[in-house]
Amino acid sequence: MAWRAIRAHKLRSTLTTLGVVIGVAAVLTFVILGASLQAGVIGDVSPDDRENVYGWASPPDTNGGPGAGAQPVFTPRDLAQIENEPAVRAAYGFQPVPTQTLSSGNETVPRGSGVYAAGPAYVDREDVAEGRQFRMGEREAVINPAAAALFEQNLTVGDRIEIQVPVVGSVNATVVGITEDAESRSPFEGFNPEPRVYLPTDPYVTDVTQADRTRFSLVVVEATDRGSVDDARDQALAYLNSSESDASGFGDEDLVYNFQTSLELLDQFQELFSVLQNFVVGVAAISLLVGSIGIANIMLVSVTERTREIGIMKAVGAQRRDILQLFIVEAMVLGVVGAILGLGLGLVAGFGVAELVGFEELVIPWEWGAIAVVVGIGVGVLAGLYPAYNASKTDPIDALRYE
Amino acid sequence: MTGGPPGGEDAVASSTTDADADGVVVDDAAVELVDARKTYQLGEPVHALDGVTVDVPRGSYTAVMGPSGSGKSTLMNLVGCLDTPTSGSVFVDGADVGAMNDRERTRLRGEKVGFVFQTFNLMPRLTAVENVALPLVFRGVSKDDRHERAADILERVGLGDRLGHAPNELSGGQRQRVAIARALVNDPALLLADEPTGNLDSETGANILDLFDELKAEGNTLVMVTHERDVAERADRIIHLLDGKIERIEAVGDLAGRQHDDATTERDDVPDDGHADVGGDAA
Ligand SMILES: Nc1ncnc2c1ncn2[C@@H]1O[C@H](COP(=O)(O)OP(=O)(O)OP(=O)(O)O)[C@@H](O)[C@H]1O
Numbered sequence: 001m002a003w004r005a006i007r008a009h010k011l012r013s014t015l016t017t018l019g020v021v022i023g024v025a026a027v028l029t030f031v032i033l034g035a036s037l038q039a040g041v042i043g044d045v046s047p048d049d050r051e052n053v054y055g056w057a058s059p060p061d062t063n064g065g066p067g068a069g070a071q072p073v074f075t076p077r078d079l080a081q082i083e084n085e086p087a088v089r090a091a092y093g094f095q096p097v098p099t100q101t102l103s104s105g106n107e108t109v110p111r112g113s114g115v116y117a118a119g120p121a122y123v124d125r126e127d128v129a130e131g132r133q134f135r136m137g138e139r140e141a142v143i144n145p146a147a148a149a150l151f152e153q154n155l156t157v158g159d160r161i162e163i164q165v166p167v168v169g170s171v172n173a174t175v176v177g178i179t180e181d182a183e184s185r186s187p188f189e190g191f192n193p194e195p196r197v198y199l200p201t202d203p204y205v206t207d208v209t210q211a212d213r214t215r216f217s218l219v220v221v222e223a224t225d226r227g228s229v230d231d232a233r234d235q236a237l238a239y240l241n242s243s244e245s246d247a248s249g250f251g252d253e254d255l256v257y258n259f260q261t262s263l264e265l266l267d268q269f270q271e272l273f274s275v276l277q278n279f280v281v282g283v284a285a286i287s288l289l290v291g292s293i294g295i296a297n298i299m300l301v302s303v304t305e306r307t308r309e310i311g312i313m314k315a316v317g318a319q320r321r322d323i324l325q326l327f328i329v330e331a332m333v334l335g336v337v338g339a340i341l342g343l344g345l346g347l348v349a350g351f352g353v354a355e356l357v358g359f360e361e362l363v364i365p366w367e368w369g370a371i372a373v374v375v376g377i378g379v380g381v382l383a384g385l386y387p388a389y390n391a392s393k394t395d396p397i398d399a400l401r402y403e
Numbered sequence: 404m405t406g407g408p409p410g411g412e413d414a415v416a417s418s419t420t421d422a423d424a425d426g427v428v429v430d431d432a433a434v435e436l437v438d439a440r441k442t443y444q445l446g447e448p449v450h451a452l453d454g455v456t457v458d459v460p461r462g463s464y465t466a467v468m469g470p471s472g473s474g475k476s477t478l479m480n481l482v483g484c485l486d487t488p489t490s491g492s493v494f495v496d497g498a499d500v501g502a503m504n505d506r507e508r509t510r511l512r513g514e515k516v517g518f519v520f521q522t523f524n525l526m527p528r529l530t531a532v533e534n535v536a537l538p539l540v541f542r543g544v545s546k547d548d549r550h551e552r553a554a555d556i557l558e559r560v561g562l563g564d565r566l567g568h569a570p571n572e573l574s575g576g577q578r579q580r581v582a583i584a585r586a587l588v589n590d591p592a593l594l595l596a597d598e599p600t601g602n603l604d605s606e607t608g609a610n611i612l613d614l615f616d617e618l619k620a621e622g623n624t625l626v627m628v629t630h631e632r633d634v635a636e637r638a639d640r641i642i643h644l645l646d647g648k649i650e651r652i653e654a655v656g657d658l659a660g661r662q663h664d665d666a667t668t669e670r671d672d673v674p675d676d677g678h679a680d681v682g683g684d685a686a
């Protein structure tokens with residue numbers, strides 16, 4: 001019977017549903033955009049590097065992203081010592097290499113960033129799709145597919161590349177491995193996929209600065225496993241804070257060690273985004289609210305208009321709860337239909353706008369979709385509840401007389 | 404019954420009251436009105452019903468006659484528990500309707516009362532068969548059973564070929580018969596019909612009245628409003644209303660045959676308070 005009432009008032013039912021549709025769609029569109037924006041900026045750095053701790057030393061109260069204010073204080077000896085700690089599998093310096101061009105054969109492409117020197121463990125063995133990891137002390141490079149694609153003829157394992165480094169001049173390397181994808185490997189690289197070349201710190205850093213004078217600003221400490229991350233960090237910090245370490249005795253500037261996992265580093269970004277997300281959801285919630293006021297209004301009219309029918313039903317034995325049930329079912333059907341349509345519309349709109357803006361990755365936060373649907377249906381039912389409650393109270397004889 | 408009104412014993416003629424072995428009076432009225440008044444306050448008060456005391460004995464068949472505006476529909480609404488009196492009391496099966504809450508009154512209507520409204524009051528968006536099945540919906544009868552019962556009764560009132568029609572696709576007389584079928588679907592102990600044959604030709608009307616006779620024979624209680632003398636005469640007795648008061652009560656049929664003089668002559672000896680013996684003058 002509820003269904004019949006809905007069909008009998010197509011326009012009204014459509015308008016009611018529209019309120020929910022727009023509300024739910026707005027919420028979903030906004031959260032898709034928010035989450036996709038977040039994913040686009042931050043990417044999914046995490047899963048592979050959860051056993052890594054990223055460290056640097058900076059003056060106290062330095063704000064900014066990973067590595068902000070980092071001072072070159074870590075010597076290769078420090079790193080070797082840290083690597084000897086029981087919970088630590090590897091410790092190495094991380095050094096972005098300033099570049100101008102990349103060349104292969106007689107082809108040269110401009111490249112101002114994306115070349116990094118690190119330890120072999122920096123590129124996990126499993127992540128090398130072709131070839132192998134680079135070795136310390138060798139003039140070898142692992143590149144990512146985006147870097148390989150910079151050249152007309154894709155670079156392959158065995159190709160030689162030439163990197164033009166300002167001040168130093170050109171350095172050569174043999175490509176020994178190509179990674180699986182172009183994703184960022186750590187927070188030190190930033191969060192976007194882009195062409196990257198990875199080199200061993202020895203010889204590329206130590207050759208230039210001479211081994212005994214080398215000081216790294218950024219270090220990576222890899223724990224033996226995920227469960228030992230905290231131990232690895234504690235052991236590394238204990239060593240660094242002890243008088244034994246080179247870092248502690250270097251200069252008299254008061255530096256603070258920041259040793260954090262990528263998840264911890266991400267959290268800081270996440271916080272910023274959650275503020276944005278809350279704002280966006282707030283806007284969407286207001287549209288849902290406006291929709292619900294519309295539903296309440298329409299339900300009120302609908303119930304008033306059907307006073308006589310309510311009188312008839314009560315006259316033939318309908319209890320208050322029967323009347324209530326009828327209207328709630330009606331409101332619920334409208335709410336559910338609206339929520340489902342809203343979900344569809346929200347997905348389409350979210351995808352469309354994301355496409356338009358050019359987000360690389362689309363993230364659908366289903367939990368928000370679910371919340372929007374539940375709220376949409378809840379709003380429909382609540383909006384129907386009050387007039388239905390009033391209707392159920394009417395005296396049958398008064399209701400029958402209602403024209 | 405202990406819920407009877409004070410003076411109820413007095414109000415009920417011996418033909419409708421049995422004394423059991425202990426000498427306790429058992430009130431056998433299906434419905435009992437005691438000095439019931441319905442007043443509408445419209446600037447000056449309008450007394451739609453002005454102190455009516457009447458019994459409707461179980462299993463009786465009563466006709467109500469009177470000029471337009473004399474309070475017939477108002478009386479039916481009170482008897483059918485649709486409305487409550489401004490003052491005075493209505494007892495159904497000995498229970499005071501005025502003391503009931505909305506839920507109890509609704510249940511009473513749903514289970515015991517079948518109402519044929521003067522204005523039909525059909526649900527405009529439901530088909531004939533759905534309209535007839537409506538009371539069963541609220542009693543939790545399954546959809547198939549509802550449909551079967553409703554179709555049966557529509558067949559009985561001669562609308563077997565109009566099951567799927569909406570009220571606005573039916574003639575006035577057909578609507579009236581749908582309303583009658585709806586009142587009958589619950590097999591009500593008390594059937595109240597406000598001008599049930601008003602829109603019917605004599606043959607269809609006669610069918611309906613035959614149906615009412617059957618119901619009466621099955622032991623149901625019937626009250627019917629009519630403007631037609633010959634229709635009213637199918638009942639046991641006729642209550643004549645005038646200006647919200649009982650003018651007189653007339654016995655017809657078998658009772659009238661036995662009490663011919665009394666029953667067919669106007670009774671001017673009705674007490675001023677409107678209190679009347681309604682079981683005829685059989686005693
Ligand atoms: N809701 C109301 N408000 C005010 N007056 C009312 C109301 N309902 C009925 N009345 C008055 O009560 C009186 C009796 O009305 P009722 O409907 O009982 O008449 P009736 O005998 O059924 O008439 P008819 O034969 O025309 O159906 C009328 O004078 C009517 O105007």
Ligand SMILES: [Mg+2]
Nearest residue numbers: 475476521597
């Ligand atoms: Mg009337």
